[in-house]
Amino acid sequence: MSKLHYQNEKLFCEETEIKNLTEKYGTPLYVYSKNMIKNKFKTTDEAFSSVDHTICFAMKANSNMEILKLMASMGAGGDVVSGGELYLALKAGIPANKIVYASVGKTDEEIKFGIESGILAFNVESEPELEVVNQIALQMGKKAPVAIRINPNIDVHGHPYISTGKSINKFGIDIDFAFDVFLKAHKMEGINIVGVHCHIGSQILDTEYFAASAKKLFDFVTRLTEAGIEVEHIDIGGGLGVHYPDVIPDYAEEQKGVPPPSELSKKVLEILKPLNKEIIFEPGRSIIGEAAALITKVLYVKRSRDTKFIVVDAGMNDLIRPCLYEAYHQIVPLNKIEGELEKADVVGPICETGDFLAKGRMLPDVKRGDYLAVMTTGAYGYSLACNYNSRPRAAEVWINGENDELIREREKVEDWV
Numbered sequence: 265m266s267k268l269h270y271q272n273e274k275l276f277c278e279e280t281e282i283k284n285l286t287e288k289y290g291t292p293l294y295v296y297s298k299n300m301i302k303n304k305f306k307t308t309d310e311a312f313s314s315v316d317h318t319i320c321f322a323m324k325a326n327s328n329m330e331i332l333k334l335m336a337s338m339g340a341g342g343d344v345v346s347g348g349e350l351y352l353a354l355k356a357g358i359p360a361n362k363i364v365y366a367s368v369g370k371t372d373e374e375i376k377f378g379i380e381s382g383i384l385a386f387n388v389e390s391e392p393e394l395e396v397v398n399q400i401a402l403q404m405g406k407k408a409p410v411a412i413r414i415n416p417n418i419d420v421h422g423h424p425y426i427s428t429g430k431s432i433n434k435f436g437i438d439i440d441f442a443f444d445v446f447l448k449a450h451k452m453e454g455i456n457i458v459g460v461h462c463h464i465g466s467q468i469l470d471t472e473y474f475a476a477s478a479k480k481l482f483d484f485v486t487r488l489t490e491a492g493i494e495v496e497h498i499d500i501g502g503g504l505g506v507h508y509p510d511v512i513p514d515y516a517e518e519q520k521g522v523p524p525p526s527e528l529s530k531k532v533l534e535i536l537k538p539l540n541k542e543i544i545f546e547p548g549r550s551i552i553g554e555a556a557a558l559i560t561k562v563l564y565v566k567r568s569r570d571t572k573f574i575v576v577d578a579g580m581n582d583l584i585r586p587c588l589y590e591a592y593h594q595i596v597p598l599n600k601i602e603g604e605l606e607k608a609d610v611v612g613p614i615c616e617t618g619d620f621l622a623k624g625r626m627l628p629d630v631k632r633g634d635y636l637a638v639m640t641t642g643a644y645g646y647s648l649a650c651n652y653n654s655r656p657r658a659a660e661v662w663i664n665g666e667n668d669e670l671i672r673e674r675e676k677v678e679d680w681v
């Protein structure tokens with residue numbers, strides 16, 4: 265059962281009625297189920313238990329310090345993409361030797377920081393970057409641990425902004441050129457080749473794509489071994505999708521079957537297990553996405569000639585996914601409302617036409633002062649939030665049974681002065 269559910273017509277997170285949190289913490293408010301996060305991590309970790317593996321949580325999905333500490337306590341590693349994320353991962357207690365660092369644009373300072381920290385691997389995304397990592401390592405009198413990110417040219421048919429594994433995408437090194445880059449890296453004094461990395465995209469619901477990527481990785485690693493280059497790990501990236509309930513009708517069929525991590529691991533390990541390497545998996549969304557809702561208050565209901573607008577106190581600065589990716593997030597009232605549904609746009613207070621949480625959504629007759637929950641917002645919700653229109657970012661709370669705990673204070677505009 266989802267940890268966010270109705271009990272007696274009221275929305276609960278675990279055993280806590282969410283309405284009570286709005287009085288205590290205000291809105292907009294991100295509410296997380298701590299136990300759901302734990303369970304998602306555990307099932308993911310267990311899915312790979314038949315091999316030596318590390319689950320490196322993709323911190324870009326959510327980098328709340330308490331959530332990261334929880335990950336660290338469960339044995340997670342971290343997938344970081346900036347010096348900032350590396351700093352937070354270390355502060356949260358994620359061991360450096362479980363941290364992998366991807367990004368097409370690592371600065372010299374960030375590379376130094378990674379080497380000094382003793383991370384597991386830089387996921388190197390280009391030949392020029394490899395040369396810089398080598399130079400910096402030599403200057404420091406060290407060897408930098410490197411996994412080269414290959415771009416396998418696999419089309420996962422997702423939203424173009426979150427597909428990464430095609431040759432038109434900026435990520436990784438084209439699989440046809442990557443072998444030569446490995447040969448070059450092998451000869452570099454400042455480089456210690458530790459792995460191969462590949463990530464094909466996000467919100468992927470068909471595990472066949474992961475199998476296709478694993479096949480390419482298998483062939484690639486076999487070729488490396490034949491050339492005398494032994495890698496220690498194979499990093500299969502992240503990207504497993506989640507269920508965004510109540511989806512737009514013509515997408516519904518696809519969304520029905522969200523594969524569990526065990527289906528992904530079965531398909532991938534069937535192919536990669538014979539290589540006997542450590543497997544690294546970098547899930548973000550599938551661990552944290554379903555574990556939260558963004559709670560928002562209805563400020564006004566207004567009507568134009570042909571549209572009903574529900575104006576709420578959360579905007580695109582709190583949740584940019586609907587505007588940026590045309591993402592669908594289910595919206596439900598905290599207290600169930602009886603009666604007819606009517607089509608409405610749920611919009612925020614920001615001075616942009618793109619500031620909407622839902623368009624043309626069938627919703628009950630909500631009134632000023634009612635509260636709505638924007639579901640499945642644990643991943644890429646708060647982490648993509650910003651201060652546009654000088655709006656302080658929301659507070660974050662997590663729930664453990666009947667207990668709630670503030671895990672990030674609401675920002676204050678006074679702090680910026």
Ligand code: LLP
Pocket residue numbers: 322324325343366426428463465466467501502503504546547548549550585589643644
């Ligand atoms: N590893 C790498 C190298 C990545 O680039 C990503 C996500 C992940 C792992 C984690 O992917 P996940 O398991 O969360 O799908 N902001 C977008 C998603 C961007 C994903 C970027 N890379 C969204 O809100 O849909």
